[in-house]
Structure formats: C-alpha cells, structure tokens
Amino acid sequence: MPLKRYQVSIAFIMIFLFILTGARPVKRSKKVESPFEKLKREYITYKHTEKEIKEEKLKEFYSKFEDFSERGSEKDKLPSLYFCADVMEKLFETTGNERYLEKALDIYKKISINNNSFGIAARKKLELFNFYKKDKNFTSSEKSQGSESVGSTATQTRLLSIKKESGGNFTKVIIELSNKSAFEYKFLREDPEANKPKRIVVDIHNAVIGEGISQNIPISDEYVDKIRVGQFTKEITRIVIDIMKLESYKVYLLENPVRIIVDVFGEQTKKSAIKVDEKVNQ
Incomplete structure (x- = not known):
C-alpha cells in the first residue's frame, strides 16, 4: 500500500500549505458594465x-x-x-x-x-x-406633371380595415390603406415581467385610423391572439399583433388595393421569411 500512503501524504501537505498561505479560492471576476x-x-x-x-x-x-x-x-x-x-x-x-x-x-x-x-x-x-x-x-401640381411619389400622395393615409386569413401553418393579417404610405415594423420578444407577449409592431406614417376600426380585434387562432390598433402620435398609426406562436414572419406591401401584409408562420416554409432571432429595425 505504499502508493496509497504517498497519496494521503501529498493531500495533507497541500492542505497544510493552503492553510499556511491563507489561500482563497479563485473567483471569476464579473464583467463590469461600463x-x-x-x-x-x-x-x-x-x-x-x-x-x-x-x-x-x-x-x-x-x-x-x-x-x-x-x-x-x-x-x-x-x-x-x-x-x-x-x-x-x-x-x-x-x-x-x-x-x-x-x-x-x-x-x-x-x-x-x-x-x-x-x-x-x-x-x-x-x-x-x-x-x-x-x-x-408630394404636391398635386407635381403629380399632374407626370411625377410619381415613391410612396404615396400628399393625402393623409387612412386605415380602412384589418382582416385575417388562416391556413394550415400560418395566419395572414391584411391591413388595408387608402393609399401608399411609409411604414416600418419590428418584432418584440415576450416580456413576462411586464405581462407582454411576443408581438409584431407596424407603424404607418402620415396615417390616421378610419371609421369603424376597433381598437382590439380578437383573433384567437393557433398563431395570433389579437390585434391592437392605436393612434401612436398625430401622424403615426400603430398596429400591434400579439403572437401566440411563430417560427418566422414576413411583412410586405401589395397594391390595388394598397395593403400591408403580415404573414405569421408556424413552420419555416418561406425562404424569405424572417426568423424571430434575426435583428429587425435596430
């Protein structure tokens, strides 16, 4: 048993040195936030x-x-x-x-x-x-001369309707507008502390809410819980889509009539869809 006695002796020596030198376990320093x-x-x-x-x-x-x-x-x-x-x-x-x-x-x-x-x-x-x-x-006189606006006419855009279509693995939200207008969108992650679900936010510039549009539109299908509509500022209409479940999503514009389409996918079947872990509109 010489080897075992040797190992025990080494262990006692290490303990003795640890006590003698007042050694302390090395702690990893936390990264200091600037x-x-x-x-x-x-x-x-x-x-x-x-x-x-x-x-x-x-x-x-x-x-x-x-x-x-x-x-x-x-x-x-x-x-x-x-x-x-x-x-x-x-x-x-x-x-x-x-x-x-x-x-x-x-x-x-x-x-x-x-x-x-x-x-x-x-x-x-x-x-x-x-x-x-x-x-x-973009003025009416410029339009009469044959110029075209990149986005819309000078007339303020009205939100006309919000509809939804459901398929086997997706929900399509259709936002109908009176005319083209600049818009932006972003995905916000779930915030349990604030009791907020995952959501897609669409801000439409130079826009107001048309008559008969409900502020809360229940959907309650597999992917979308509800849609909330509000006048975020005097010139920005905000649409918030509360998400139940999604793998990816896609936002795009269609014309005749003018519509912003938000596709919420349960499975990634669209190559151009945005994964939820990608950065959108920093």
Whole structure:
C-alpha cells in the first residue's frame, strides 16, 4: 500500500500549505458594465417597456448620450451619437414635432459616412425618413406633371380595415390603406415581467385610423391572439399583433388595393421569411 500512503501524504501537505498561505479560492471576476452600456440598457428598456413615454425623460436620455458622444471614450463616441439620433426619432414619434425628426436626420447624415454597422444603420434610417418626407411634400401640381411619389400622395393615409386569413401553418393579417404610405415594423420578444407577449409592431406614417376600426380585434387562432390598433402620435398609426406562436414572419406591401401584409408562420416554409432571432429595425 505504499502508493496509497504517498497519496494521503501529498493531500495533507497541500492542505497544510493552503492553510499556511491563507489561500482563497479563485473567483471569476464579473464583467463590469461600463457607464455607456448601462445608459444604453436603461434607454432601450425604457423605450420598449414603458407604457407612457415622457418627452422630458427622453430629453434627459439625449443629454446623457450627447455627453458621451463629446467627452466619452473613442469606442463609445459613435454609438453614443447614433443613440442621440435614436432618441430624437423617438421624440418625433412621441410628440409628432418634426423639429425632432430634422435633428435625427442631421445626426444620421453625420454617421452615414462611416463604413461600419452604425453607418449602414444610419443610411437605412435616412432612406426610410426621406421616403416619409417625400410622401408629405408630394404636391398635386407635381403629380399632374407626370411625377410619381415613391410612396404615396400628399393625402393623409387612412386605415380602412384589418382582416385575417388562416391556413394550415400560418395566419395572414391584411391591413388595408387608402393609399401608399411609409411604414416600418419590428418584432418584440415576450416580456413576462411586464405581462407582454411576443408581438409584431407596424407603424404607418402620415396615417390616421378610419371609421369603424376597433381598437382590439380578437383573433384567437393557433398563431395570433389579437390585434391592437392605436393612434401612436398625430401622424403615426400603430398596429400591434400579439403572437401566440411563430417560427418566422414576413411583412410586405401589395397594391390595388394598397395593403400591408403580415404573414405569421408556424413552420419555416418561406425562404424569405424572417426568423424571430434575426435583428429587425435596430
């Protein structure tokens, strides 16, 4: 049994050395959240979960991001500037004041010259909002000369109806509009703490809710629970589709008549459908 006695002796020596040197178990240090990352997290949480978005609170976020963009570390300056624009965009959505939109566009223009993810995102934002501005500035005289709007006429868009069709593995939501208008959409994950389900949000610009449209439309099929409709700002109509279950989804525009189509799939049968783990409209 010499080997066993040897192993026991080694174990006692190790214990003795551990006590003698006052050794402590090595703890893994937690990654420290930087002040900018903390601010970004607080803003995103506020933006997506707060029921009543306040103008003054958004201005407070803007001031903090602006401070990071001017006096923060080099790696935080560009992201901070991007979030300055994002806050201005949110202020426009909340108040309908186009001064905020103009400020957001000015910042996005500065960022768009960069060949990185922020530059790409800024160029997409500029494309979307320039599209929106063309919708608003398109006059009847320009139309009579043969010009065509990229999106819609100057007439304010009305939400005419919301219908649904169900198939074996999908639900199709059909949003009928009086005319074309700029729109954007995003997927929001389930938030159990706020008692919010998974949902697809569609924001239609320069639009109002037509007569006879219910604010709550029950669907209650396998994939969609209900559809909620509201006038998010003076010029943005928001449609929220509460999801029961989905694997992927697809949002697209059809004409004659003008319709925004939202397809919710239970199984991924569409190659062009968006998986729920993909980023949409950062």
